[in-house]
Amino acid sequence: MLGNFSFHNPTKLYFGENSLEFLNEELPKYGKTVQLIYGGGSVKKNGLYDEIIDILKRNGKTVVEDSGVMPNPTVEKLREGVRIARENNVDFLLAVGGGSCCDYAKAVSVSVNCGEDPWEKYFIRFDEPDCEILPVGCVLTMAGTGSEMNGGSVITNHEQKLKIGHVFGDEVMPKFSILNPKYTMSLPKRQMVAGIYDIFNHICEQYFSGDDDNTSDYIAEALMKSVIRSSLVAVENPEDYEARSNIMWSATWALNTLISRGKSTDWMVHMLGQAAGAYTDATHGMTLSAVSLPYYRYIMPYGIKKFVRFAKEVWCVNPEGKSEEQIAAEGLEAMKDWMQKIGVALSLSQLGATEDMIEGIADATIILDGGYKVLSRDEVVEILKQSL
Amino acid sequence: MLGNFSFHNPTKLYFGENSLEFLNEELPKYGKTVQLIYGGGSVKKNGLYDEIIDILKRNGKTVVEDSGVMPNPTVEKLREGVRIARENNVDFLLAVGGGSCCDYAKAVSVSVNCGEDPWEKYFIRFDEPDCEILPVGCVLTMAGTGSEMNGGSVITNHEQKLKIGHVFGDEVMPKFSILNPKYTMSLPKRQMVAGIYDIFNHICEQYFSGDDDNTSDYIAEALMKSVIRSSLVAVENPEDYEARSNIMWSATWALNTLISRGKSTDWMVHMLGQAAGAYTDATHGMTLSAVSLPYYRYIMPYGIKKFVRFAKEVWCVNPEGKSEEQIAAEGLEAMKDWMQKIGVALSLSQLGATEDMIEGIADATIILDGGYKVLSRDEVVEILKQSL
Numbered sequence: 001m002l003g004n005f006s007f008h009n010p011t012k013l014y015f016g017e018n019s020l021e022f023l024n025e026e027l028p029k030y031g032k033t034v035q036l037i038y039g040g041g042s043v044k045k046n047g048l049y050d051e052i053i054d055i056l057k058r059n060g061k062t063v064v065e066d067s068g069v070m071p072n073p074t075v076e077k078l079r080e081g082v083r084i085a086r087e088n089n090v091d092f093l094l095a096v097g098g099g100s101c102c103d104y105a106k107a108v109s110v111s112v113n114c115g116e117d118p119w120e121k122y123f124i125r126f127d128e129p130d131c132e133i134l135p136v137g138c139v140l141t142m143a144g145t146g147s148e149m150n151g152g153s154v155i156t157n158h159e160q161k162l163k164i165g166h167v168f169g170d171e172v173m174p175k176f177s178i179l180n181p182k183y184t185m186s187l188p189k190r191q192m193v194a195g196i197y198d199i200f201n202h203i204c205e206q207y208f209s210g211d212d213d214n215t216s217d218y219i220a221e222a223l224m225k226s227v228i229r230s231s232l233v234a235v236e237n238p239e240d241y242e243a244r245s246n247i248m249w250s251a252t253w254a255l256n257t258l259i260s261r262g263k264s265t266d267w268m269v270h271m272l273g274q275a276a277g278a279y280t281d282a283t284h285g286m287t288l289s290a291v292s293l294p295y296y297r298y299i300m301p302y303g304i305k306k307f308v309r310f311a312k313e314v315w316c317v318n319p320e321g322k323s324e325e326q327i328a329a330e331g332l333e334a335m336k337d338w339m340q341k342i343g344v345a346l347s348l349s350q351l352g353a354t355e356d357m358i359e360g361i362a363d364a365t366i367i368l369d370g371g372y373k374v375l376s377r378d379e380v381v382e383i384l385k386q387s388l
Numbered sequence: 389m390l391g392n393f394s395f396h397n398p399t400k401l402y403f404g405e406n407s408l409e410f411l412n413e414e415l416p417k418y419g420k421t422v423q424l425i426y427g428g429g430s431v432k433k434n435g436l437y438d439e440i441i442d443i444l445k446r447n448g449k450t451v452v453e454d455s456g457v458m459p460n461p462t463v464e465k466l467r468e469g470v471r472i473a474r475e476n477n478v479d480f481l482l483a484v485g486g487g488s489c490c491d492y493a494k495a496v497s498v499s500v501n502c503g504e505d506p507w508e509k510y511f512i513r514f515d516e517p518d519c520e521i522l523p524v525g526c527v528l529t530m531a532g533t534g535s536e537m538n539g540g541s542v543i544t545n546h547e548q549k550l551k552i553g554h555v556f557g558d559e560v561m562p563k564f565s566i567l568n569p570k571y572t573m574s575l576p577k578r579q580m581v582a583g584i585y586d587i588f589n590h591i592c593e594q595y596f597s598g599d600d601d602n603t604s605d606y607i608a609e610a611l612m613k614s615v616i617r618s619s620l621v622a623v624e625n626p627e628d629y630e631a632r633s634n635i636m637w638s639a640t641w642a643l644n645t646l647i648s649r650g651k652s653t654d655w656m657v658h659m660l661g662q663a664a665g666a667y668t669d670a671t672h673g674m675t676l677s678a679v680s681l682p683y684y685r686y687i688m689p690y691g692i693k694k695f696v697r698f699a700k701e702v703w704c705v706n707p708e709g710k711s712e713e714q715i716a717a718e719g720l721e722a723m724k725d726w727m728q729k730i731g732v733a734l735s736l737s738q739l740g741a742t743e744d745m746i747e748g749i750a751d752a753t754i755i756l757d758g759g760y761k762v763l764s765r766d767e768v769v770e771i772l773k774q775s776l
Contacts, residue, residue, distance in 0.1 A: 016392030
């Protein structure tokens with residue numbers, strides 16, 4: 001734990017099969033007009049929408065509808081949400097859905113009382129909010145992004161072919177999040193495993209950086225091991241409550257800043273995946289899985305000690321009689337086997353990307369410097385080619 | 389992660405060599421009169437007292453002295469602290485020291501505006517606070533109790549020979565805690581290792597209970613492994629900043645409720661140790677280490693699967709060709725080796741306990757039901773005899 005850092009995460013989590021009840025405890029703390037944010041019709045089909053409307057009504061709230069939040073929320077949708085909030089003098093934003101709905105709610109929350117265009121302010125200039133922030137609550141229906149307990153928000157601009165994330169401070173984190181693993185069971189399997197890989201990669205992004213002996217790395221390994229074990233149960237039986245609950249809880253702790261304390265972090269897989277996502281509009285987790293192995297194989301020599309530790313601690317690779325390179329490579333092979341078993345995308349072409357997109361995706365890839373190797377543009381192109 | 393639970397931990401942590409600077413950011417949030425809580429003279433000797441007085445003065449605070457907090461804060465001292473706070477209309481309690489100072493500050497915080505005697509109300513009847521709670525901040529100088537990020541407070545009543553802990557809710561948790569690993573370096577080695585064992589046992593108490601596949605258990609193993617690795621470095625070289633920082637950070641996360649989410653917990657080692665502590669006034673961590681192995685050996689058959697997992701995951705015991713009992717026993721032997729290496733007490737007689745105290749300690753031992761075996765009083769006596 002080298003360096004100076006702070007940790008402050010005031011989001012209150014309610015977890016479990018009966019966690020929705022606690023919405024009744026939280027709602028009285030906020031104003032009368034609630035903007036109800038959700039995606040397509042799935043929350044209507046599974047009855048959650050009706051349950052929540054009922055709780056809101058019983059708590060005397062005026063409900064303002066804001067539906068149609070897409071998997072990668074767009075800047076146009078964000079502007080619409082801000083308009084809805086302003087026109088209705090909304091007091092509280094309640095997001096019901098996956099990470100996209102939470103991300104979107106946070107982006108709306110910092111934009112309602114801000115005069116400027118939010119895309120320019122928050123996603124191009126990365127300004128901090130200097131206006132009143134609306135409070136946000138989340139009812140989570142998909143495990144993956146960790147958005148339920150952090151200040152992150154990713155918005156896509158199709159016109160500019162950009163998908164950019166801004167990690168806001170603790171004042172933008174949801175005031176509370178309700179996590180019921182049962183809600184995640186109605187998801188199609190493909191979305192479940194995309195979420196699982198998203199979780200796993202969040203951990204990798206924070207793990208594959210730095211080489212000190214850091215408590216955060218031990219916790220990262222613990223979360224990876226729990227996700228691996230539970231994901232193998234969940235792909236066999238998506239109704240396994242214990243597995244789904246471990247996955248949901250691990251997702252939250254994988255990206256609420258805990259495992260990045262006292263260390264540097266990488267995030268290049270996200271930069272590559274998000275750039276590819278802006279071109280293909282593919283599911284976030286699948287874009288990450290498609291570029292991960294080519295990226296990690298490429299940077300392995302520059303962070304060999306961590307890749308050896310990863311192989312031994314996470315994948316139980318027996319190191320006896322093997323070189324560091326062999327141990328590390330076996331770790332990545334074990335990771336690939338697991339990715340195949342759970343069924344995530346292993347190439348960008350599976351997601352609709354084509355050779356002619358490579359240069360454009362490379363242009364859209366923001367190059368960060370926290371990992372074991374700062375990539376050149378040529379190296380980005382090379383990794384993307386190997387990901388095709 | 390079975391069952392329903394919540395997680396809310398609003399304490400803001402500032403960690404690192406420069407973390408004291410952030411006291412300047414926090415102090416303006418609170419009122420003018422600050423009760424400065426500390427123990428003996430060590431913070432005066434190492435200069436920390438002067439630094440803090442200087443910061444308080446520069447922030448325009450009126451300082452009310454409250455020194456002499458002992459390692460096991462007594463009910464008499466608590467009553468004195470409450471009197472000081474009332475007489476001076478104190479607005480804010482700043483604890484500078486180890487867990488005892490934080491525990492004591494929290495006990496004062498819930499008692500100043502409460503009419504009743506705090507011992508009866510909080511430590512005998514376990515009432516919740518129904519009066520205004522004073523805000524508390526901590527500057528931590530010893531790693532161990534986790535008091536810096538939880539609502540726990542342990543108070544000793546020598547007259548009644550009772551040492552009782554009350555875990556208060558999130559409104560009693562410190563508003564902020566400042567964690568500088570350098571401050572822990574001035575401690576005598578014996579206190580350092582007592583703190584290390586306290587941390588390790590906090591994790592064990594939450595780990596050795598339940599048998600589901602739980603993310604919390606993976607995180608518990610991660611914290612144990614980090615503490616074991618760093619403790620062996622720190623006993624060789626107490627000035628190793630990286631080791632001391634990992635220990636300090638692990639201590640906080642070992643007891644801020646994270647690793648008990650979604651599972652049952654034991655806490656019988658603490659019940660036995662605290663009862664022994666009320667008789668011997670020995671350092672908390674040492675009373676825990678003295679009773680741990682006899683207790684775990686005794687309950688091992690009732691939770692054999694977890695003890696096997698402990699042996700394999702935490703101590704890397706090779707399970708090949710061995711029975712579950714052999715694997716589990718080897719795990720506890722490895723734990724004993726580590727305890728010997730770091731130099732914690734392995735018997736109560738080392739701490740001044742004698743045979744004639746056994747019955748009294750057994751009487752003072754509160755028997756809990758969260759572990760693998762609910763002990764009878766005879767079993768408590770047996771375990772205490774084996775701990776002598």
